[in-house]
Amino acid sequence: MTSADYALGLADDALVSAQRMGWWISRAPELEEDLALANIGLDQLGQARSLLTYAGALEGAGRSEDDLAYLRDDREFRNVWLVERPQSDFGVTIARLLVFATYQSELYAALAASSDATLAGVAGKALKEVAYHVDHARLWTLRLGDGTDHSHERMQAALLAEWPYVEELFTPAADAPVDPASLREAVLGRVGAVLREATLDVPDVASTVGGGRRGLHTEHLGHLLAEMQHLHRSHPGATW
Amino acid sequence: MTRGWPLWEVFVRSRRGLSHTHVGSLHAPDAEMALRNARDVYTRRQEGVSLWVVPSAQIVASDPGEREAFFDPADDKVYRHPTFYDVPEGVEHL
Helix, strand or coil: CCCHHHHHHHHHHHHHHHHHHHCCCCCCCCHHHHHHHHHHHHHHHHHHHHHHHHHHHHHCCCCCHHHHHHCCCHHHCCCCHHHHCCCCCHHHHHHHHHHHHHHHHHHHHHHHCCCCHHHHHHHHHHHHHHHHHHHHHHHHHHHHHCCCHHHHHHHHHHHHHHHHHCHHHHCCCCCCCCCHHHHHHHHHHHHHHHHHHCCCCCCCCCCCCCCHHHCCCCHHHHHHHHHHHHHHHHCCCCCC | CCCCCCEEEEEEECCCCCCCEEEEEEECCCHHHHHHHHHHHHCCCCCCCEEEEEEHHHCCCCCHHHHHHHHHHHCCCHHHCCCCCCCCCCCCCC
């Protein structure tokens, strides 16, 4: 049996990442990249909607996707720290997307073959989306890592900044159709292969002990939620 | 990350059986990224099943100054239009 907390973790990772990705709208280095990052964010938002609805059903308290997205405080969110911190540096955005999309790709592939029919359905549909996200991050990683000395340096610095937050993705989970810990080897193997091709080093740094799955967050999540939830909380039920 | 990216022309085939149609242009550093940018800019609302990108610099265009010499001679050649035949009923794509 899948726990509501597990489904919330999947949903919140996608939702918070989508919100961060949306920050790039009108700010990306080129209009074309602006649209690409916004598209990726919208894919993630679509995944979050299905997953939140499912988490609400598992919880059995009658909460809809909107209730869960807009009316929870940060301590009730279950996303990892990797996705909640600001990402105003393009290299950081790409480094994070490479790790997160590769993780999602392995996760959804495993979920699609799991015994949880709802998650298998959502994951099966999302697999094609995240394959594109991985590809987008991979192409930029190759170009920045194996580009100029300056781009290489910035990309390496971005990886160093994100790397302490990678391990939290693989925190073992109970009542889970796919234990995140079982994905670690495959995800790190794939990311490592891209970094090698891009002439970048896998950072050798200590991991941060993130508490996202237990509702413990960095100070950044509260600010993100304030912006994301403001409209709904000020005008409950607002639609257009 | 400068405005130095070359320009590419984008062609989309909206469904099987139709030909690729020019839909616009975009900037990209190379062909691979141009194709991906085209996917995001021009097909995100299910507009297509196939994409072509062509460097704009590779397009050879007719000269507007030569328009009359190029196109006017066709003006009075009505016999080149297949309008003197009876089209059998039920033939749609002629």
